[in-house]
Amino acid sequence: MEQNPLIGAWRLVTYEAHTGDDVLYPLGEDASGYIMYTPDGYMSVLMMAAGRPNFEAGDMLAGTDEEKLAAASTFVAYCGRYDYQGDRVIHKIEVAFYPNRVGTEQVRFIQLEGDELILTTPPMVLAGKSRKGRIVWQRAATGGE
Secondary structure, X not given: OOOOOOOEEEEEEEEEEEEOOEEEOOOOOOOEEEEEEOOOOEEEEEEEOOOOOXXXXXXXXXXXXXHHHHHHOOEEEEEEEEEEOOOEEEEEEEEXXXXXXXXXXXXXXXXXXXXXXXXXXXXEEEOOEEEEEEEEEEEOOOOOO
């Protein structure tokens, strides 16, 4: 059986969406996040825009509609099982911030370069255009960084 190089935690470097020469940064050029793959076949991903404003209230259920909308439009999250297939990984989504993804399988094509993981997507609609996602991750440091 081929060893799974995805296992572990990866820190977001960049999240881009391409159509021709047009590059969109869905969460901004300085987005942050993590993707994690466990040895027993589970994964999770969390990404957010930089500089997200705090809610005025100290109660996370008491934000205004405007605060909740701003928070929602600057955050991506999902998790579930995954299937590593060498040149691709299939994310089998069980829980997702974007409800349309629950119960779907999302293909990500894998390119590994040292401690860098590049995941690309098949075309998907983002901001009204068909785009291919390109998400670059750096293996997270071990040992308490």
